[in-house]
Amino acid sequence: MQIITTHLNADFDALASCMAAKKLYPEAVVVLPGSMEKKVKLFFESFKPFEVKKLKEIDLDEVKTLIIVDTRSRQRIGEVAQLLKKPIKVHLYDHHPKGEDDIKADFEITEQIGALASLFTEIFRKKNITITPLEATLMCLGIYEETGYLLFPSTTERDVLAVAYLLKKGANLNIVSQFLKEELSRQEVSLLNELLNSLQEHLINGIRINIGHAVKEEPQDISHIAHKVMDIVDTDALFLLIEMEDKILIIGRSNTPQVDVGLILSEFGGGGHWAAGSATLKEQPVNLLIDELVKVIKQNIKPEKVARDLMTTPVISIQWDKPIKEVEKIMTKYGINAMPVIKDNKYIGIITRGVVEKAIFHGLKQSRVGDFATTDAYTAEEDTPIWEIEKNMVELNQRFVPILKDDEVVGVITRTDILRNLYEELIKKLKISQPAETEESKKNVAKLIKEFFSQEIYEILITAGKLAEEMGYGAYLVGGSVRDLLMRRPSPDIDIVVEGDGIAFANELAKKIDGKVTPHPRFATAKILKEIKKNGEIQSFHIDIATARTEYYESPASLPKVETSSIKKDLYRRDFTINALAVKLNLKDFGLLIDFFGGQRDIKEKKIKVLHNLSFVEDPTRAIRAIRFSEKLEFKISKHTENLIKLAVKMNIFEKLKGPRLYEEIILLLKETLPHQSIKRLADYGLLRVFHPSLDEKKLLSDLAKAYETVQGIEILFLREKYRKELIYLMVILWNLKENERHEFLQKICVPENIKKEVIENISLAEKALQNLPSEEFPAEIYKLLNNLNLETIILMMIYAKEQQKKAISLYLTKLKEIKPLLRGEDLKNLGIPPGPAYKKIFDEILKEKLHGSLLSKEEEIEFAKKFVK
Template sequence: MQIIISHVNTDFDALASMIAAKKIYPDAQLVISDKLENRVQRFLNIYRDLFDFVPSAHVDWDQVTDMIIVDVASLARIGKLPTDFDPQKRNIVVYDHHPKDEKDVLYDEGIVEQTGAAVTLLLEEIQKRKLPISKFEASLFGLGLYTDTGNFTYNNTTARDLKAATYLLEQGMNLEMVQRFSEQTLKPEQQEMLNHLLANTVIHEVDGLEIAVSTYELEKFQNGLAMVTNKLLGVKGTDAAISVVKMKNTVCVVGRANSERITLLPILQKLGGGGHKHAGSATVKKGDKEAILHKLINDLELMLQPAITAKELMTHPVKTLTPDTTIEEAGRLMYRYGHSGYPIVEDGRLIGLITRRDLDKGNHHGLGHAPVKAYMTTKVITIGPDATLEEIQELVIEHNIGRLPVIVDGKIVGIVTRTNIIKVLHNDVLADKNSQEGLTANELIEKMEEQLPEEVYTLLKEIGEVASELNTPVYLIGGIVRDMLLNRPNHDIDIVAEGDGIELARGLQNAYGGDVLEHESFRTATWVHPSDLSIDITSSRLEYYERPAALPQVETSVLGDDLQRRDFTINAMAIRLNEESFGELIDPFGGQHDLQERKITILHNISFIEDPTRIFRAVRFEGRFGFSMDEQTEKLALESIDKVKQLTPHRINEEMKRLFSEGKPQDVIHRLFDLQVWQQLGIDEKQLEPSIAAAETLQKIHYELAQNDSNLPMDDWPDWFDYFLLPFYCNSSLHAAERFALKKKELKLLEEIMDVSGNKQCEESMTPGDYHLFLSGHSDEAILFILAADQISHRQSVIDYLHHRRNLTKYITGSDLVKAGLQPSPFFSEILLRVEVSQLNGDISSKEEAEKWLEEYLCTL
């Protein structure tokens, strides 16, 4: 067993180095000390579920074969080891940035060099191996880097640390997250300024938030006010801190905030300053400190945004368990829905919570048959729907809990989890909801009126009115929403009801007439309007996958789950149709922003693993809209590309058909090579250029045939399957394409191509009759494919042969041969072929000439 471990009193550099080492040693188990630095403890109280840690006390040291030790080189500092522990019997790997000591363990591999942070050493290795990292990982690595270098001010900071920081910024490191969890060290003069500011602080409460406003006056200018204000914010524990300090004749105003409800810019901009949402400043030369302070206090409300409450954050309705549910069944449900805990409800009231850790305890003791009530937590901390994000965060950190049930009148109406909190902390769509750049409901309504046929727009209004009467939230959803925002035509109407789709369809029938076709399995229906316009009404649902590449299992659920199950952010938007909120855009994943940025962004990290066909769809949308996958999405596609092998040939064919039918074939081939798709289908080498050249030639031939008004009936050629076969052919892997020839037509084409490709005479310039000797039994499609794929120089002579071949007149038939006294036999075919060859070479041009030729030919036998 491999383990990754660091020192006790784990700090951010140790934690970051462990996670970085996990990228290099993916099969190793993370082992963490029970003694954590306070900042790390607060961090893990929110993000613990994202890591798979084993407490050091639970390690079976007899099973440990490899130890990857990071941010330390002494075994004495990693915690208590067994008395008989022998490091010489293990493979020891060390990554450490401290000066070497004679007490350090002797290691077999690793790097021990003095840098500002140990994580720098591991980041260099990650870059060398070209391993992908996520934005969150980049931010965590940044925490280790920044805290151990004192924001690059400590003397041990090296140029390598700064290069590592550049790399992390390029990978999407969130500096706000780094700042939130790191601390800064003050110089003596800055500490003195902090002391004075603390003594002259007034805390103002505005709409439930606390804002500390401090003042001080200095005779000379002193730097570091931003750092001091940040420290002031931490000491006071308020939601924001503003320092107003006069230095000589200048008044300096610095603000820092840590609440998503606060943006400092409005008040700082009024003072001529600026900055960022949570960090900014203003400088007023020859300003009156007291007047500025008075103005600032009066304007504090300008900084506030409406509170994000549990009602907006929570997941609802809540999936619950009864107290008699077995541990085994609870575990199965957790896996299916991706939950890490369940509320336990009896007679409509919450009586406890069960977590995955609780289930692990029960299973460890072989009690999978036991009811969850035996292992559930009964002391449950709950919140109301009006609890603010700040209050919720504090409860999660203070009690180290992963979920908070939302209770109204004793009943559970929703649940807020760490995932909900993380989502809002790292997603500006909700966290900055008043500053979104996007369409208002009125603007969206105008788009709907402009782009939809009048009868369709009217119908959507009618659906919304009936849904409101039934108290059923209803939405326009899917590609039509995306295309409406892109000003592209799309009349494919998809309606999702957050509730019973059949009930809504019946309500529409009662109100406006028409017919309803019910689909009981998933409570969906098709309503046919009296005008014959057909509308599918689907109940919102969720999907789960039993295994990678399998077809999804489906259950009815809420809109959030319905949007979450979709592929990309740009396809996970909805427009509410209910009368009271008609035209409201629901965009929980930032799809509108990605449309503006022309990006294809996957919804969650295992999306491609669950359904690899989404990789094909991403390529299709890139071509259709001129978009590009964002960096993380492409990395995830490459990491998951081997799952394409698990798809059935039928599913691959369906996706390939859409790709080649919609996009430029040469671009599709190129992109699929970039993503290593062809390699998964059995292609041995990456012969990219010949495949693209063949695709371009195939198009050119088709264009020339069409322009020349050829008699060749090639209107439906080339087919998607022709383009699909090109990379196989150009890479000498045509045999690997056999399993994708699912129709007789496709199999026949493949067999013909194999046959023709083995005859090199096609590459020579010959008479039409000569070509006919070995090409007569092959279709136009197979011959034209070879012309393109092999880039044959005498292409036109072969095309001329095909043209003449189609105009052949049958002067001699089998009946003529019988009349001539021949007995029917396979020999007939050879004679008829010889007649056709002579016709194509111009030796026969009439029935009489053909009969004379036959007479002469028979005399030679």
Template sequence: MKLIVSHMNLDFDGLASLVAAHKLDPKAVVALPPSLGERVKQFLHLYTRSFEWFTYKQIDWNNVRAITYVDCSTDERAGIASFLSPNEIERSYIDHHQTEATGANITLLLQPIIQNGIKITPVEATLFGLGLYSDTNRLTNETVTIADLEAAAFLHVNGMNLKVIHEFLQAHVGEHPLFETLFNAVDIQTIAEKRIVFSTCIADQYIGDIAAVVEEIHSLYAPDATIVLCQLHHHTYMIARATSADVPIQIVAQQLGGNGHDYAASAICRNEPLAKAYATVHRMLTTCIQVKIPIRSIMHWPVLAFSATSTAAEVFRSSKDSSYKGFPVVNDNNQVIGMLTAAKLKKAIDLNGGIELVSSIMSKKVHTLKATDSIEQGKKMMVENVIGRIPICKNDGTLEGIITRSSIISSQFNHSAHYSASELTRYFGVKPFAFLQKIGELADERNVQVYIVGGIVRDLILNRPSKDIDIVVEGDAISFATTLATHFGGEVQQHNHFLTATWIFQNVSIDFVTARKEHYRKPGALPDVQPARINDDLARRDFAINAIAISLNASRFGDYLDPFQGRQQIQTKTISILHPLSFIEDPTRLFRALRFAKRLDFQLSNETKEQAKSMGNALKTISKQRVYHELELSQRESQLPWLFHALSEYPVWETLIGAEMSEYAYTHIQQLFRANVSESIFLAIAAIAYQRHSLTALHAFALTKLSKKLLADIQLIEQHQDEISLDDLHGYLYSVKRDALLFITTLPNKENELLLRYRKAREQLTPLVTGRDLIALGFKPSPHFSTWLLAIEKRQLRGEIKTKTDALAWISNKINKHER
């Protein structure tokens, strides 16, 4: 016999999971635990004929050979430990508490039901909906996933009755025997800046559905967490609800032998009276509640601040290009003494041209915080004082940064996910990972935020090897790298101009870069940079897949920031720019986008393609050296012919050389690369221009002596390719480079048999006589030497001279009149 079981005090998610598991395995037997939630009892009383189940006492446990556990994973939690026979039992588990892949357990079972096209009745859909909605707080918990939402849509299509769900979830908790007792016993405390509601009671008999009372109290007071402890006989039962994962009720429950998830958990404090259980739970919460994320993590700096002795007009001129709506006012010691809003500034300008001093129009009532204060404190201060920005100051009042409403909102919607130490060790290796930990520990000591950013994070997600470790520092990267060397040894190579440094320690090199933001004064120009926060640094990057950061600080080690949904882009194998003007600011990003697409087998998003096609003449503003640099990077990855073709989808070649690339040109480029020509980038560009008779545009791309020579040779071959003999051709083309001949003779749509023969003959032509040989014969050095040697080569091509002896004899016979 195969059983399907769930947990004691069965709730709707457990009941729904039992029924759904039976749909997937109809031969298995559903066994209900002896204790059911009150609302579950009511539901089963009404719909008793819609489902088939047995009680534990009705099961012949000696015949049980397999058990599937749903919404739980232990015999104790399922209440079957005392029933089990000594027979060997095969066990399987479907428990979202273990995987955290879904907000409700029923979702895990609905996924194969949907995939396999299994039909469900409206009553089953409604029960499954009760499980889904009750365990996710009506799909509002942070644990809700796309899979949960898809499950809700499936249930809706299959007849889920929302009215029935509302009736059962809207329990009449006011009538519960313990409601008044627990409500009157409410004690609100603050632990590690978290608002916790405690309530306790002692019961002389079992009373079901206390969870409904806990949920009602949690809803009424809206704290960070609600903890209810109820003593029954020798044991105390804990039922907990939380608003966010910051109060780890699941961890507390697990330490007590129970389980749950981030928002609902329960446990039994066995053989502990109420007072002792309360002290235990309180101590656990005190030690394991997560410290609030500090304001430093969202603070903007450097801050645009002004002196109290400046005039309104001076401030207006200095701030008109900024988007800020308010500015701190500081004294000579950079201590904050006021706040000036953009509205007051504009009013002063409109009234009298802004002649007043800032000190006369600023607000002297200033609310400040420290960088170590919590984001929650900042949020509370803004709401209570109806302000939109708060200066962040050091202990002596000097300005350190600023937060705004946007900072707070962004922090609420950009939750950090996490990479575990084992995941990072597996990727980096033990030794580099140990370095990263040391860096994070020192960063916390020095009150500095450090991150790994960009390509290495992308490659980590893709599980691709990455050679370099680049670390972004909020602050002075050079100073931080120097501090590392002082503490741990090694040497530091400083690059002051670029605000970067390299720490070399035990043969491991780690690059440190100062976090910065960029401003482009005009399209294609190199940007102006200034120090900034990590979010600004991510915003300046090229694509979402490269705009992900992982914190190295010991206090937040492994947390990642992904404000542009780069992980999602990686999962969908998509490359997207971060804003519409990205290609206008830096047109070479298109080259990089295509290079990444080829390397990673990704695709550019439709919006990114459209923005690339509409970049206009921005490409004309970048230097040819930068174009060459991007093409050389692709050449190193053996991508060049592909990249040239991929770029033809965009107005790149038309903008740069006035010619679109034809299929003939692409075929020509492929043949040139197969021939392994030198200056391959220049000749590939020349292949495009040649097809459209635009060789004059190539002068700007002839950046080396060799490329200039090749361009001149190609033009010379064009002039003389209609000669009628090999020696005539050689008379004109003897000095042209082999690759220039290859360029013309590999043209796919132009065949010149004589020129092709000449190229092959040239490749086999070996000079038989040199100037030294002529001097040895007694000739004095003369400009005639080159003429004679060329004449010999022509006769070699005709087959008249085959050896050095023949060549010297010809010279002696034909030039005996020349003075020796």
């Protein structure tokens, strides 16, 4: 015999789940351990969806299987629990979190979802089980009641999809509305007022808990009263204690997973899930019960975030005996407005920019910083709850809080950190939905990582996260790969930043993934080469590992000075907001998206925006990068960023550029975008003249457009070989310049010497070849002229060739280029021809004949060789 049961005082979700279980176990008998809620009983008596028996009607010795739905608590199934002492099989279906008195089952399906009826609906769809409109209506009742019409925070996407499916199957929303309507009687209105007047708020670890108490003479379902109170009162969680005859009913509701109502009420013999629950106790003094309830709540509510989670580390600090003028210099260099003052590595106070500037104004720049430090400022420890820090910062009007450990500064929290945290909490609390494409509401992209990275890369990122935990580091996926991930684009770049020793981390990671490390100690970076076998071929890719760094520029356009820092400072040194994103890899927070500067918003709005106003002054090459990203991603450069580019040009910042950065950016621009459009953008900002004043914008843009069309046509029709199209476009830019101007241009953009030599030679060869190129009637001469030129040079010729010359080049690329003698030296040897200079002469003559359309087979070549030798 099989029995289906549920929890005491069955609600609609319990009743629907019993009905659903009955469809999965047709031979089973439904036995309720107690009564139903009033409106549930009314529905059951009105529609009789299935038969229910009492426990006393069952021969317990005949029971072989017990199917329990909508609870896993032994205490909540009443007298049915005695069956658990017998040697029977237990099947369990539930959506509540685990507890200490959980029933051990032989088979179970338990998932945290808004309503168990939703889980059964998914099972019906999967197994293709037919349901009637009445059954669909009961399932809908269960889902709507349990999720508060899909408005409770515990509601999931699966609940919504389940309702949609049930509506397709004929669920009647008129019936649902009729039985879930919550019109209050006069007695219920009186009870509501009594509860509202009795409410007392308790602030526990920054969470607002309201506890109310009332007396009700007649036992009755009052869960809907709790919903009314929650609608009226602005609170994070609510507990109502209702005295009824000889018992006390506790009803709990929560708006935040930090307050797990089911877990808290399980301490009183009740249960539920994090958003809702209840417990029934024997009569006792209410005041003592409230005290015990508050005590249990305190034990179960831990701060969601502590200082350690928000603080920036390492910290830039200043020795107490340094002069004020040095503090001002450091603050300007690192772009900070406050810093801790230390003495013998121990914290003694805070100095702010406002104090420093006033001291300098009063002629005190040589005074010791310790004399002007605020020594009574509020400080916190690593485990201090964020809500406590926030409260003190507001009350004390303090914008900067040092985090101490044994009197040493281990981190700092700023007003910006607190504001960002408050914003994220507001998003979470109000369930503000963001576009699914960016997953902003969840701030976690673990699913995207698994979906858009290869299995090999995904496993490496998991391994990196585990290693970071072992080494006590923070590890982050950063930069373009995160941007591309949010845009649903596969990315070839894997860049990991480590809050710790990046080279040590790279060495350990390489051991775990069987890769080869190339360290760069000067920059605290390393590159791992990893080879994998795929489709029978060996493929390789690189993983760049870097220590989290901050940087400052000693003068405009100079190379930056780099120092170890935090992930926040590391992201701040980057070019644009869309590239200043990170994803945490540590397993505890794997997939957590870090966005300090609004990169997600700018990706959504397709906008290129710098992080700060001196960005182009510090690194002018970012202007070219802005155009590259704008063209490549089809994003718009923000108006403010455009103004900053024009300002950098006006200030002649580009004149101070040194090193290969400019060349690298121009090559990437030509390689990754439509060259004529990108160069047009450079010209619009006045950047083209910066490279060389003799460049003719109109002629150049026309040539580049022609070059792009030529390259596209050749790729489609002729070429399978790889070539550097970016070098072709660079040569087009130089084509109309004089010899000395070409050298000046290449010198200006800091082209490496080997590339410079190659480009100049290629242009010269192309010019000469075009002067001597015969028509297509002379294939041997065409072959002889072009065969010793590289592809880039030949394609450059095609761009500037006349119509007849283009035909000759096309003939070479499509036919002549691939013509070779079929005969080999071994064949000539077999003909009795001794090895020597004659071989080359024979092969040259054979090639000449083949170029004219003769000698179509190897046999013909052999005969020709014999005659030629004679």
